[in-house]
Amino acid sequence: MTETANAPSASETVQQATTRRVSPLIVVLLVASAALLIASMRLPWWSITMWAPQYPQGLTATATLTAIVGEDVPEIDELNHYIGMMPLNEAAQFERSISIPMVIAMAAALVISIWPRNWLRWVLRLPAVIFPVFFLADLKFWLWYAGNNLDPSAALSSTISAFTPTALGWGKVAQFHTYGWLQAGFWLALAAAVLTLLTLIPLRRKGRTA
């Protein structure tokens, strides 16, 4: 309402010679989305904690976009070697190697998408919208991959058969109860996706357009 009530400024008038007028709210939403994406880069996106009788405090591994981090990661890897699971940081190496440039590119694409008024803006905004979904899908894939490609020569191979660790919520494997959940980075990216999605909802009714 407010955006349509504003009178076009002189510069916008000039711009309107080539493109249609850009709503300030759209600009705010896109810039905010880009900022949220950038902010998410160094934050944890997902974590999993595993409890067992021997580990009453739990062992926690946290995924950022670039690495699996946490002081318990060596211990988890050490335990995983008994069942023949690959070290955590061997998963998703390609995705993690390109994640930072990709997020920066997505954020830049959001800002750039302020100007084009044609199908191009959809193309520029779409990656940010599907990024959280892609993350979840990739996480699920690697959990499946890690649990279903156990080294058959591992010591406990006859005790632990292939399994897929639970990404979200409670799971159980051997003597461990596990709890995986999404963390701040993911929620910021999800917020960015929602905000970006909002910019794609047609808002103007014909009658209200100036």
Add this chain to the structure above:
Amino acid sequence: MRRGPRLLCFLLSAALVLSACSKPTSPPSFESPSPASGTVTGLSADAAAIASERGLSPADVAAALKTYVPSGKLDEAVMFASGGHSGQVIAIGIPSMRILKNIGVFTPESWQGWGYSDETRAVLEEGSVEGQLLTWGDTHHPNISETNGEYDGEYLFINDKANARIAVVDLKDWETKQIVKNPLTLSNHGATFIDPNTNYIFEASQYAMPWTGEYAWMDEYQEKFRGSLTAWKFDRAKGRIDVEQSFAIELPPYWQDLCDAGKGPSDGWVFCNSINTEMATGKLTEDDPYFETSTAARDKDYLHIVNWRKAEEVFKAGNFVRINDFPVIPIETAVKEGILFFTPEPKSPHGVDVTPKGEHIVVGGKLDPHVSIYSIKKIEEAIASGNFEGTDPYGVPIIPFDVALEAQIELGIGPLHTVFDDRGYAYTSLFIDSAVAKWSIGSERPEDGWKLIEKVPVQYNVGHLAALEGDTVKPGGKYLVALNKWSLDRFSGDAEKGEFPGTGPLLPQNLQLIDISGDTMQVIYDMPMGIGEPHYAQIIKADRLQSWSVYPENGWDPMTHSVSPYAVAAGEERIERNGNEVHIYMTAIRSHFTPENIVVKKGDKVHWHITNIDRAKDAVHGFGLAAYNVALSLEPGEHADFTFVADKEGVFPFYCTEFCSALHLEMMGYLHVEP
């Protein structure tokens, strides 16, 4: 409609972000059940049936409830007890009386690898006497380091009576860090008493003798034999005794016995009692009495009153002689400088203990039924006014007994050691009576005055007592432990009656926990001590301890508290040969050593370096090597080295001696010594 969905989306996003904070902290299946609440008004039918079946009296049930620490719960205090001639220190939980750990000190201890690695062997070797490695000690008096007269829980000191040595145990990792050998004497007893800020660790010699290394026959006893009080300077930052800053005071050849350092108004003084001021020389002819008689001929011995602050000044001023390359303040200097005074004490006393406020010094009579209580105020006044009744044969001024004395209380037969509680009571062990006497400190309980309150029998022949922080400026009260020498029928019965006949002729000692929180003392637990003869013990509140659960970094050398130059990281394992010297750089991690097969040649000198690269609490590995007498304990992050000449050819398995994991048995390797 236009703003509706947008607002909804914003709210949805916010809710999602908030939900990210909702992670639980532990799974439901591992949550401890909450304890039943409500007031216990009587035993349940079940509990009453058990008590009846086991023949437990209401007092027994109360004692059980006071001492039982259920699975998963922790003790509220820790008692560090000497291990006697096991040469070790034993840590015991209070009130459960469960043994927590036996700390290797003067004696090799293979579980902890104590004395087998290069690092720990070097500590044992520090305590050698004239090149002789000693593999035992007779630990007597543990003392926890203090700050402002309260235990700070950082270090523990303990003496070896058998060879006059002092050890420093670091309570960060509960490992011995240093052993110092007294260069003047071969026996001590009055150690390891410390001043309220742990500047010095005091060590009085016990059996007078010529300075170490000299020979003299008994007819030269008075001229050649000497006692000593050594002040070992403790460097807290380094966690070590600084031998260069330490000194001793020459003492007459009496047998100096127990000591205690002053606190509060008596800070700056050390008090040691003595036996054999007779200077008896034992049975030399048929007609001579034994020491046991000849050392108790006189009515009085001397309480030694030593001004250590003044002695420190004299030492720093360079006013000393060097004996066996150690600074010693001669008796004449000590007398001239006002360092050393005597006052009579009933003959052959035993314990000397300073009261919590530091105003009084309590001497246990042993052969006299009293405790004699001296006043530091009266002692200082006598010194200031020169109120002496002459000197001993060595010129040491003697303060008259009645001038220094505050009070005497008749407690019973054989009073030895005294500890204190938080209510102004003192507790003295009565060896011959086999009892503990509780008495009131007149200055702190004027309503009671200096008097015996009550006695409780203990089983049997009680030596030292330990009370919760009971020798500090703020005793904790509540718990008292009687360290009994005989257990007799406590842990052994009559085989004819079908009872457990006991543990053979060497019986465990009996440590008894006594509840001192009420009006009457109650013995509430008998603890068999089957791994040593604890003499003295100190009890510290558990929350004062700041121990590590894993070493701070991988490759940690506990002796330097830094990463060892030989530390091995994962992926850097290797074998390096330089002539016939072979360095093996090995890691241990559940459940393998790297490398697993090691080849050396007969005659090689092998330097073996192992780092436990596990970081999890309790992920300890041991290392045992057949035929070469190697046993190591590799705690999480710990590094150890050992060195040997591979003089036996053949194939030698080595393995992890700790049950580290399900594949512990498989955690092994072979040392191949080629001909």
